[in-house]
Amino acid sequence: MTSSFSNLSLAEPLARAVAEMGYETMTPIQEQAIPVVLQGRDVMGAAQTGTGKTAAFALPLLQRMMKHENASTSPARHPVRALVLLPTRELAVQVAEQVKFYAKYTNLNSAVVFGGMDMKPQTAELKKGVEVLVATPGRLLDHIEAKNAVLNQVEYVVLDEADRMLDIGFLPDLQRILSYLPKQRITLLFSATFSPEIKRLASSFLQDPVTIEVARSNATASTVEQHFYSVGADDKRRALHQILKARGIKQAFVFVNSKLGCARLARSLEREGLKTTALHGDKSQDERLKALDAFKKGEVDLLVCTDVAARGLDIKDVPAVFNFDVPFNAEDYVHRIGRTGRAGASGLAVSFAASSDQRLVTDIEKLIKTKIEIEPMEFEEDQPRKEQGRINDGRRMYRETGEQAPREADAAPRERREPRERREYAPRPAARDPFFDKPYESTLAPEAQPAWEEAAKSTSSRSSVSANIKPKKKVAALFKTAA
DNA sequence: AAAAAAC
Secondary structure (H helix, E strand, C coil): CCCEHHHHCCCHHHHHHHHHHCCCECCHHHHHHHHHHHCCCCEEEECCCCCCHHHHHHHHHHHHHHHCCCCCCCCCCCCCCEEEECCCHHHHHHHHHHHHHHCCCCCCCEEEECCCCCHHHHHHHHHHCCCEEEECHHHHHHHHHCCCCCCCCCCEEEEECHHHHCCCCCHHHHHHHHHCCCCCCEEEEEECCCCHHHHHHHHCCCCCCEEEECCCCCCCCCCEEEEEEECCHHHHHHHHHHHHHHCCCCCEEEECCCHHHHHHHHHHHHHCCCCEEEECCCCCHHHHHHHHHHHHCCCCCEEEECHHHCCCCCCCCCCEEEECCCCCCHHHHHHHHCCCCHHHCCEEEEEEECHHHHHHHHHHHHHHCCCCCEEECCCCCCCCCCCEEECCCCCEEECCCCCECCCCCCCCCCCCCCHHHHHHHCCCCCCCCHHHHCCCCCCCCHHHHHHHHHHHHHCCHHHHCHHHHHHHHHHHHHHHHHC
16 A cells, blocks of 8 residues: 555644645655654665655654754754755755755755855855755865865665765765764664665665665656667767657657767757756856756756766656667666656667667676667658858858758857867877876875775775776876877 | 766
8 A cells, every 4th residue: 555645744834845845645765764764763765756756864863853853962052963965066955955845844954065166155055054964975075174164963865866975086085974973873774776886885875775776777767658769879969969850859858978969969959959958077067057957947948967967856847868879878767767767758869879789788788688679760851950060161062962051140149158168078198297206195184094994995906996096097107198 | 978076
Protein backbone atom coordinates (compact mmCIF):
# COMPACT_ATOMS: atom_id res chain seq x y z
CA MET A 1 0.00 0.00 0.00
CA THR A 2 1.34 3.39 -0.86
CA SER A 3 0.98 5.85 1.92
CA SER A 4 0.18 9.50 1.86
CA PHE A 5 2.00 12.39 3.44
CA SER A 6 -0.93 12.88 5.78
CA ASN A 7 -0.15 9.61 7.61
CA LEU A 8 3.30 10.88 8.40
CA SER A 9 2.19 13.18 11.18
CA LEU A 10 4.61 15.83 10.07
CA ALA A 11 4.70 18.95 12.20
CA GLU A 12 1.98 21.32 11.16
CA PRO A 13 4.25 23.92 9.49
CA LEU A 14 5.81 21.22 7.33
CA ALA A 15 2.48 19.58 6.56
CA ARG A 16 1.20 22.94 5.42
CA ALA A 17 4.11 23.47 3.03
CA VAL A 18 3.74 19.92 1.69
CA ALA A 19 0.05 20.49 1.06
CA GLU A 20 0.82 23.75 -0.69
CA MET A 21 3.29 21.91 -2.86
CA GLY A 22 0.45 19.63 -3.89
CA TYR A 23 2.13 16.47 -2.60
CA GLU A 24 -0.26 13.73 -1.56
CA THR A 25 1.13 10.26 -2.11
CA MET A 26 4.71 9.53 -1.25
CA THR A 27 7.05 8.11 -3.86
CA PRO A 28 8.71 4.80 -2.95
CA ILE A 29 11.99 6.46 -1.94
CA GLN A 30 10.11 8.93 0.23
CA GLU A 31 8.03 6.19 1.79
CA GLN A 32 11.10 4.22 2.72
CA ALA A 33 13.62 6.91 3.54
CA ILE A 34 11.53 9.34 5.56
CA PRO A 35 10.83 7.01 8.53
CA VAL A 36 14.47 5.93 8.63
CA VAL A 37 15.76 9.51 8.60
CA LEU A 38 13.22 10.41 11.28
CA GLN A 39 14.76 7.68 13.45
CA GLY A 40 18.11 9.36 13.07
CA ARG A 41 19.86 6.59 11.19
CA ASP A 42 22.54 7.08 8.55
CA VAL A 43 21.21 6.33 5.08
CA MET A 44 22.53 5.35 1.69
CA GLY A 45 19.61 5.83 -0.65
CA ALA A 46 19.34 4.88 -4.30
CA ALA A 47 16.29 5.62 -6.39
CA GLN A 48 15.68 6.40 -10.02
CA THR A 49 15.93 9.93 -11.30
CA GLY A 50 12.91 12.15 -10.87
CA THR A 51 11.37 10.38 -7.89
CA GLY A 52 11.61 13.04 -5.23
CA LYS A 53 14.83 12.39 -3.38
CA THR A 54 15.11 15.97 -2.13
CA ALA A 55 11.85 15.80 -0.21
CA ALA A 56 12.88 12.36 1.03
CA PHE A 57 15.72 13.84 3.06
CA ALA A 58 14.65 17.46 3.54
CA LEU A 59 11.30 16.83 5.18
CA PRO A 60 12.38 14.38 7.89
CA LEU A 61 15.47 16.45 8.52
CA LEU A 62 13.46 19.61 9.11
CA GLN A 63 11.05 17.66 11.26
CA ARG A 64 13.84 16.44 13.51
CA MET A 65 15.38 19.89 13.68
CA MET A 66 12.09 21.38 14.82
CA LYS A 67 11.67 18.76 17.50
CA HIS A 68 15.14 19.14 18.92
CA GLU A 69 15.28 22.86 18.52
CA ASN A 70 18.45 24.43 19.86
CA ALA A 71 19.22 21.28 21.76
CA SER A 72 22.92 21.91 21.86
CA THR A 73 23.21 25.65 21.95
CA SER A 74 21.87 28.88 23.35
CA PRO A 75 18.83 30.19 21.51
CA ALA A 76 20.55 33.47 20.73
CA ARG A 77 22.88 31.85 18.23
CA HIS A 78 21.97 29.91 15.13
CA PRO A 79 24.76 27.56 14.26
CA VAL A 80 24.62 25.54 11.08
CA ARG A 81 22.90 22.31 12.06
CA ALA A 82 22.37 20.73 8.66
CA LEU A 83 24.69 20.83 5.68
CA VAL A 84 23.61 19.78 2.19
CA LEU A 85 26.36 19.43 -0.41
CA LEU A 86 25.88 19.28 -4.17
CA PRO A 87 28.18 18.91 -7.17
CA THR A 88 26.94 21.84 -9.27
CA ARG A 89 25.91 25.40 -8.54
CA GLU A 90 22.58 25.19 -10.33
CA LEU A 91 21.67 22.13 -8.34
CA ALA A 92 22.57 23.91 -5.12
CA VAL A 93 20.23 26.74 -6.08
CA GLN A 94 17.44 24.31 -6.89
CA VAL A 95 17.75 22.29 -3.69
CA ALA A 96 18.03 25.46 -1.63
CA GLU A 97 14.80 26.75 -3.14
CA GLN A 98 13.07 23.52 -2.26
CA VAL A 99 14.38 23.50 1.30
CA LYS A 100 13.34 27.11 1.73
CA PHE A 101 9.86 26.23 0.57
CA TYR A 102 9.48 23.28 2.93
CA ALA A 103 10.78 25.37 5.83
CA LYS A 104 8.78 28.49 5.08
CA TYR A 105 6.36 28.09 8.01
CA THR A 106 9.02 26.97 10.48
CA ASN A 107 11.53 29.08 12.36
CA LEU A 108 14.44 27.40 10.62
CA ASN A 109 16.58 29.60 8.39
CA SER A 110 18.32 28.30 5.30
CA ALA A 111 20.83 29.71 2.86
CA VAL A 112 22.83 28.67 -0.16
CA VAL A 113 26.47 29.38 -0.98
CA PHE A 114 28.18 28.59 -4.28
CA GLY A 115 31.00 29.86 -6.45
CA GLY A 116 30.98 32.30 -9.32
CA MET A 117 29.05 34.91 -7.36
CA ASP A 118 30.04 37.66 -4.98
CA MET A 119 31.00 36.40 -1.52
CA LYS A 120 29.50 39.37 0.31
CA PRO A 121 25.77 38.71 0.10
CA GLN A 122 26.43 35.09 1.03
CA THR A 123 28.54 36.19 3.98
CA ALA A 124 25.82 38.57 5.14
CA GLU A 125 23.30 35.76 4.93
CA LEU A 126 25.53 33.44 6.93
CA LYS A 127 26.07 36.06 9.64
CA LYS A 128 22.33 36.29 10.17
CA GLY A 129 22.38 32.73 11.37
CA VAL A 130 21.49 29.75 9.24
CA GLU A 131 20.37 26.34 10.44
CA VAL A 132 20.30 24.65 7.04
CA LEU A 133 23.15 25.43 4.69
CA VAL A 134 23.13 24.26 1.09
CA ALA A 135 26.47 24.54 -0.71
CA THR A 136 28.91 23.53 -3.38
CA PRO A 137 32.25 22.37 -1.95
CA GLY A 138 34.74 25.00 -3.11
CA ARG A 139 32.84 28.06 -2.02
CA LEU A 140 31.90 26.43 1.27
CA LEU A 141 35.60 25.94 2.01
CA ASP A 142 36.14 29.61 1.23
CA HIS A 143 33.52 30.57 3.76
CA ILE A 144 34.89 28.17 6.32
CA GLU A 145 38.38 29.57 5.93
CA ALA A 146 37.07 33.12 6.10
CA LYS A 147 35.30 32.07 9.32
CA ASN A 148 31.96 33.04 7.85
CA ALA A 149 30.59 29.60 8.47
CA VAL A 150 31.18 27.66 11.64
CA LEU A 151 30.42 24.03 11.19
CA ASN A 152 31.40 22.55 14.53
CA GLN A 153 27.78 22.07 15.54
CA VAL A 154 26.56 20.36 12.41
CA GLU A 155 24.25 17.48 13.25
CA TYR A 156 23.29 16.38 9.73
CA VAL A 157 25.21 16.10 6.49
CA VAL A 158 23.57 15.26 3.20
CA LEU A 159 25.56 14.36 0.11
CA ASP A 160 23.18 14.63 -2.79
CA GLU A 161 24.41 13.03 -6.01
CA ALA A 162 26.61 11.19 -3.56
CA ASP A 163 28.53 9.12 -6.07
CA ARG A 164 29.68 12.30 -7.79
CA MET A 165 30.58 13.94 -4.49
CA LEU A 166 32.74 10.95 -3.64
CA ASP A 167 34.49 10.74 -6.97
CA ILE A 168 38.06 11.61 -7.53
CA GLY A 169 37.48 15.23 -8.49
CA PHE A 170 35.48 16.13 -5.40
CA LEU A 171 36.91 13.86 -2.76
CA PRO A 172 39.74 16.09 -1.52
CA ASP A 173 37.40 19.07 -0.97
CA LEU A 174 34.86 16.83 0.61
CA GLN A 175 37.43 15.39 2.96
CA ARG A 176 38.47 18.83 4.07
CA ILE A 177 34.90 19.88 4.68
CA LEU A 178 34.18 16.76 6.70
CA SER A 179 37.28 17.40 8.79
CA TYR A 180 35.59 20.54 10.14
CA LEU A 181 32.46 18.69 11.23
CA PRO A 182 31.78 16.85 14.48
CA LYS A 183 32.39 13.10 14.19
CA GLN A 184 29.11 12.47 15.93
CA ARG A 185 26.55 13.29 13.29
CA ILE A 186 23.98 11.82 10.95
CA THR A 187 25.07 11.35 7.35
CA LEU A 188 22.74 10.82 4.42
CA LEU A 189 23.84 9.85 0.90
CA PHE A 190 21.51 9.93 -2.07
CA SER A 191 21.93 9.22 -5.76
CA ALA A 192 20.41 7.39 -8.69
CA THR A 193 23.70 5.72 -9.47
CA PHE A 194 26.03 3.88 -7.13
CA SER A 195 28.93 1.79 -8.35
CA PRO A 196 30.22 -1.00 -6.09
CA GLU A 197 33.44 0.96 -5.45
CA ILE A 198 31.53 4.06 -4.47
CA LYS A 199 29.29 2.01 -2.21
CA ARG A 200 32.37 0.70 -0.47
CA LEU A 201 33.91 4.14 -0.16
CA ALA A 202 30.60 5.55 1.00
CA SER A 203 30.27 3.06 3.79
CA SER A 204 33.48 4.43 5.30
CA PHE A 205 31.62 7.72 5.77
CA LEU A 206 28.58 6.17 7.39
CA GLN A 207 27.84 4.67 10.78
CA ASP A 208 25.73 1.55 10.71
CA PRO A 209 23.81 2.81 7.69
CA VAL A 210 20.46 1.68 6.41
CA THR A 211 20.68 0.98 2.68
CA ILE A 212 17.58 1.84 0.74
CA GLU A 213 17.27 0.80 -2.86
CA VAL A 214 13.82 1.23 -4.24
CA ALA A 215 14.92 0.04 -7.63
CA ARG A 216 18.21 -1.48 -8.65
CA SER A 217 20.66 1.39 -8.58
CA ASN A 218 21.69 2.63 -12.02
CA ALA A 219 18.21 1.87 -13.34
CA THR A 220 16.65 4.28 -15.80
CA ALA A 221 13.04 5.37 -15.38
CA SER A 222 10.68 3.02 -17.19
CA THR A 223 8.73 5.99 -18.51
CA VAL A 224 11.59 7.07 -20.77
CA GLU A 225 11.63 5.69 -24.31
CA GLN A 226 15.25 5.23 -25.34
CA HIS A 227 16.76 5.18 -28.82
CA PHE A 228 20.27 5.00 -30.17
CA TYR A 229 20.91 6.02 -33.76
CA SER A 230 24.02 5.46 -35.76
CA VAL A 231 24.96 8.94 -36.93
CA GLY A 232 28.32 10.29 -38.05
CA ALA A 233 29.52 13.55 -36.57
CA ASP A 234 28.68 15.53 -39.70
CA ASP A 235 25.09 14.35 -39.78
CA LYS A 236 24.17 14.86 -36.17
CA ARG A 237 22.65 18.30 -36.58
CA ARG A 238 20.59 17.15 -39.51
CA ALA A 239 19.42 14.15 -37.49
CA LEU A 240 18.48 16.41 -34.59
CA HIS A 241 16.42 18.70 -36.79
CA GLN A 242 14.66 15.77 -38.37
CA ILE A 243 13.74 14.03 -35.12
CA LEU A 244 12.58 17.25 -33.48
CA LYS A 245 10.30 17.84 -36.42
CA ALA A 246 9.10 14.29 -36.90
CA ARG A 247 8.19 13.82 -33.25
CA GLY A 248 6.90 17.34 -32.75
CA ILE A 249 9.26 17.95 -29.84
CA LYS A 250 8.87 21.38 -28.35
CA GLN A 251 11.64 21.38 -25.77
CA ALA A 252 14.74 19.32 -25.14
CA PHE A 253 18.06 19.05 -23.40
CA VAL A 254 20.89 18.49 -25.87
CA PHE A 255 23.96 17.07 -24.16
CA VAL A 256 27.44 17.51 -25.59
CA ASN A 257 30.69 16.19 -24.14
CA SER A 258 32.81 19.32 -24.23
CA LYS A 259 32.35 22.99 -23.41
CA LEU A 260 33.70 24.05 -26.78
CA GLY A 261 31.42 21.66 -28.62
CA CYS A 262 28.55 22.95 -26.54
CA ALA A 263 29.18 26.60 -27.40
CA ARG A 264 29.63 25.79 -31.09
CA LEU A 265 26.59 23.59 -31.40
CA ALA A 266 24.38 26.13 -29.64
CA ARG A 267 25.52 28.79 -32.06
CA SER A 268 24.95 26.60 -35.11
CA LEU A 269 21.49 25.57 -34.03
CA GLU A 270 20.58 29.15 -33.27
CA ARG A 271 21.72 30.13 -36.76
CA GLU A 272 19.63 27.33 -38.16
CA GLY A 273 16.56 28.86 -36.62
CA LEU A 274 16.11 26.95 -33.38
CA LYS A 275 15.58 28.87 -30.16
CA THR A 276 18.63 27.74 -28.29
CA THR A 277 20.73 28.62 -25.31
CA ALA A 278 23.92 27.08 -23.99
CA LEU A 279 24.83 26.04 -20.46
CA HIS A 280 28.40 25.10 -19.64
CA GLY A 281 31.13 25.85 -17.16
CA ASP A 282 32.95 28.46 -19.22
CA LYS A 283 30.02 30.83 -19.01
CA SER A 284 29.78 33.32 -16.19
CA GLN A 285 27.56 32.20 -13.36
CA ASP A 286 25.15 34.96 -14.18
CA GLU A 287 24.80 33.69 -17.74
CA ARG A 288 24.45 30.12 -16.53
CA LEU A 289 21.57 31.01 -14.27
CA LYS A 290 19.95 33.10 -17.00
CA ALA A 291 20.25 30.30 -19.54
CA LEU A 292 18.62 27.84 -17.18
CA ASP A 293 15.92 30.30 -16.30
CA ALA A 294 15.12 31.00 -19.95
CA PHE A 295 14.78 27.28 -20.57
CA LYS A 296 12.58 26.81 -17.50
CA LYS A 297 10.29 29.61 -18.60
CA GLY A 298 10.05 28.17 -22.09
CA GLU A 299 11.68 31.19 -23.68
CA VAL A 300 14.10 28.86 -25.42
CA ASP A 301 13.39 25.40 -26.80
CA LEU A 302 16.77 23.76 -26.67
CA LEU A 303 19.20 23.77 -23.79
CA VAL A 304 22.53 22.75 -25.26
CA CYS A 305 24.63 21.74 -22.29
CA THR A 306 27.56 19.81 -20.89
CA ASP A 307 27.28 17.41 -17.98
CA VAL A 308 26.98 20.41 -15.69
CA ALA A 309 23.27 19.91 -16.36
CA ALA A 310 23.30 16.11 -16.27
CA ARG A 311 22.31 15.66 -12.68
CA GLY A 312 19.35 16.52 -10.56
CA LEU A 313 17.93 19.50 -12.42
CA ASP A 314 14.20 19.28 -12.10
CA ILE A 315 12.40 21.03 -14.90
CA LYS A 316 8.82 20.10 -15.40
CA ASP A 317 7.58 18.53 -18.61
CA VAL A 318 10.74 18.49 -20.68
CA PRO A 319 9.70 15.88 -23.24
CA ALA A 320 13.08 14.85 -24.60
CA VAL A 321 16.79 14.51 -24.01
CA PHE A 322 19.30 14.22 -26.83
CA ASN A 323 22.75 12.85 -26.33
CA PHE A 324 24.41 14.64 -29.21
CA ASP A 325 27.51 12.89 -27.96
CA VAL A 326 27.45 9.59 -26.09
CA PRO A 327 28.65 10.39 -22.57
CA PHE A 328 32.07 9.15 -21.47
CA ASN A 329 30.66 7.72 -18.27
CA ALA A 330 27.80 5.31 -18.38
CA GLU A 331 26.48 6.76 -15.10
CA ASP A 332 26.13 10.12 -16.77
CA TYR A 333 23.87 8.53 -19.36
CA VAL A 334 21.47 7.52 -16.60
CA HIS A 335 21.53 11.02 -15.12
CA ARG A 336 21.25 12.83 -18.45
CA ILE A 337 18.18 10.96 -19.61
CA GLY A 338 16.75 11.40 -16.13
CA ARG A 339 16.10 15.05 -17.05
CA THR A 340 13.02 13.80 -18.86
CA GLY A 341 10.27 11.45 -17.77
CA ARG A 342 10.17 12.98 -14.31
CA ALA A 343 7.51 12.36 -11.69
CA GLY A 344 5.90 9.63 -13.75
CA ALA A 345 5.66 11.66 -16.96
CA SER A 346 6.73 10.06 -20.22
CA GLY A 347 9.92 11.08 -21.95
CA LEU A 348 12.09 10.39 -24.94
CA ALA A 349 15.86 9.91 -24.91
CA VAL A 350 17.71 9.87 -28.22
CA SER A 351 21.45 9.23 -28.44
CA PHE A 352 23.62 9.73 -31.50
CA ALA A 353 26.34 7.13 -31.63
CA ALA A 354 29.21 7.33 -34.08
CA SER A 355 30.96 4.07 -34.84
CA SER A 356 33.80 4.98 -32.49
CA ASP A 357 31.29 5.18 -29.63
CA GLN A 358 30.60 1.46 -29.68
CA ARG A 359 32.50 0.85 -26.48
CA LEU A 360 30.71 3.58 -24.62
CA VAL A 361 27.40 2.14 -25.72
CA THR A 362 28.44 -1.27 -24.44
CA ASP A 363 29.33 0.29 -21.09
CA ILE A 364 25.87 1.83 -20.89
CA GLU A 365 24.29 -1.46 -21.83
CA LYS A 366 26.08 -3.20 -18.99
CA LEU A 367 25.25 -0.50 -16.47
CA ILE A 368 21.54 -0.30 -17.15
CA LYS A 369 21.33 -4.04 -17.81
CA THR A 370 19.32 -3.45 -20.97
CA LYS A 371 20.13 -4.50 -24.48
CA ILE A 372 20.67 -1.52 -26.76
CA GLU A 373 19.93 -1.72 -30.46
CA ILE A 374 21.74 0.90 -32.48
CA GLU A 375 19.29 1.83 -35.18
CA PRO A 376 20.37 3.22 -38.54
CA MET A 377 19.43 6.85 -38.97
CA GLU A 378 17.34 7.26 -42.06
CA PHE A 379 17.27 10.70 -43.52
CA GLU A 380 14.46 12.12 -45.53
CA GLU A 381 15.42 12.61 -49.16
CA ASP A 382 16.43 15.86 -50.83
CA GLN A 383 17.27 17.75 -47.70
CA PRO A 384 20.53 19.30 -48.79
CA ARG A 385 23.14 19.26 -46.12
CA LYS A 386 24.12 22.74 -45.23
CA GLU A 387 27.70 22.46 -44.37
CA GLN A 388 29.55 25.68 -44.26
CA GLY A 389 32.97 26.25 -45.63
CA ARG A 390 35.15 29.32 -45.72
CA ILE A 391 35.67 31.11 -49.01
CA ASN A 392 38.22 33.72 -49.85
CA ASP A 393 36.51 36.89 -48.75
CA GLY A 394 35.87 35.33 -45.39
CA ARG A 395 32.17 34.96 -46.02
CA ARG A 396 30.63 31.56 -45.90
CA MET A 397 28.77 29.55 -48.45
CA TYR A 398 26.75 26.40 -48.25
CA ARG A 399 28.92 23.73 -49.79
CA GLU A 400 26.25 21.69 -51.48
CA THR A 401 23.91 24.35 -52.73
CA GLY A 402 26.60 26.89 -53.53
CA GLU A 403 24.30 29.46 -51.99
CA GLN A 404 26.06 32.21 -50.12
CA ALA A 405 25.51 32.65 -46.45
CA PRO A 406 24.24 36.00 -45.19
CA ARG A 407 26.77 38.57 -44.09
CA GLU A 408 27.39 38.75 -40.40
CA ALA A 409 25.41 41.98 -40.21
CA ASP A 410 22.37 40.39 -41.84
CA ALA A 411 22.48 37.24 -39.82
CA ALA A 412 20.38 36.72 -36.74
CA PRO A 413 21.91 38.48 -33.77
CA ARG A 414 24.25 36.27 -31.89
CA GLU A 415 24.77 35.88 -28.25
CA ARG A 416 27.17 38.45 -26.97
CA ARG A 417 30.63 37.12 -27.49
CA GLU A 418 32.88 36.65 -24.54
CA PRO A 419 36.56 37.29 -25.03
CA ARG A 420 37.30 35.21 -21.93
CA GLU A 421 35.70 32.17 -23.48
CA ARG A 422 37.76 32.49 -26.63
CA ARG A 423 40.99 32.78 -24.74
CA GLU A 424 40.34 29.59 -22.86
CA TYR A 425 39.58 27.69 -26.01
CA ALA A 426 42.97 28.43 -27.51
CA PRO A 427 45.47 27.63 -24.80
CA ARG A 428 49.10 28.30 -25.62
CA PRO A 429 51.42 25.34 -25.40
CA ALA A 430 52.77 25.18 -21.89
CA ALA A 431 56.27 26.47 -21.50
CA ARG A 432 58.80 24.78 -19.28
CA ASP A 433 58.37 26.25 -15.86
CA PRO A 434 60.85 25.95 -13.02
CA PHE A 435 57.88 25.16 -10.80
CA PHE A 436 57.58 21.77 -12.40
CA ASP A 437 61.15 20.89 -11.59
CA LYS A 438 60.39 21.02 -7.88
CA PRO A 439 58.82 17.96 -6.31
CA TYR A 440 55.10 18.43 -5.82
CA GLU A 441 53.99 19.43 -2.36
CA SER A 442 50.49 19.07 -1.07
CA THR A 443 48.62 22.32 -0.77
CA LEU A 444 46.15 20.85 1.67
CA ALA A 445 45.82 22.77 4.91
CA PRO A 446 47.69 20.97 7.68
CA GLU A 447 44.48 20.39 9.67
CA ALA A 448 43.05 18.52 6.72
CA GLN A 449 45.99 16.16 6.40
CA PRO A 450 44.89 13.43 8.79
CA ALA A 451 41.49 13.20 7.15
CA TRP A 452 43.12 13.08 3.78
CA GLU A 453 45.48 10.31 4.76
CA GLU A 454 42.63 8.37 6.25
CA ALA A 455 40.75 8.65 2.99
CA ALA A 456 43.74 7.53 1.03
CA LYS A 457 43.97 4.40 3.14
CA SER A 458 40.30 3.56 3.03
CA THR A 459 39.77 4.08 -0.68
CA SER A 460 40.76 1.93 -3.59
CA SER A 461 44.13 2.52 -5.18
CA ARG A 462 42.43 4.37 -7.98
CA SER A 463 40.85 6.88 -5.66
CA SER A 464 43.95 7.47 -3.62
CA VAL A 465 45.76 8.55 -6.74
CA SER A 466 43.87 11.82 -6.85
CA ALA A 467 45.29 15.20 -5.89
CA ASN A 468 48.84 14.27 -5.06
CA ILE A 469 49.72 12.31 -8.14
CA LYS A 470 48.05 14.25 -10.89
CA PRO A 471 50.56 17.10 -11.02
CA LYS A 472 53.39 14.57 -11.21
CA LYS A 473 51.81 13.07 -14.28
CA LYS A 474 51.79 16.50 -15.84
CA VAL A 475 55.46 16.85 -15.09
CA ALA A 476 56.20 13.57 -16.81
CA ALA A 477 54.23 14.65 -19.85
CA LEU A 478 56.14 17.91 -20.02
CA PHE A 479 59.47 16.16 -19.99
CA LYS A 480 58.34 13.84 -22.73
CA THR A 481 57.35 16.65 -25.06
CA ALA A 482 60.45 18.62 -24.20
CA ALA A 483 62.74 15.70 -24.96
C1' DA B 1 38.89 11.33 -25.09
C1' DA B 2 35.64 15.66 -20.44
C1' DA B 3 33.19 18.18 -16.87
C1' DA B 4 32.59 19.92 -12.40
C1' DA B 5 34.10 22.56 -8.07
C1' DA B 6 37.39 28.59 -5.35
C1' DC B 7 39.76 33.03 -5.95
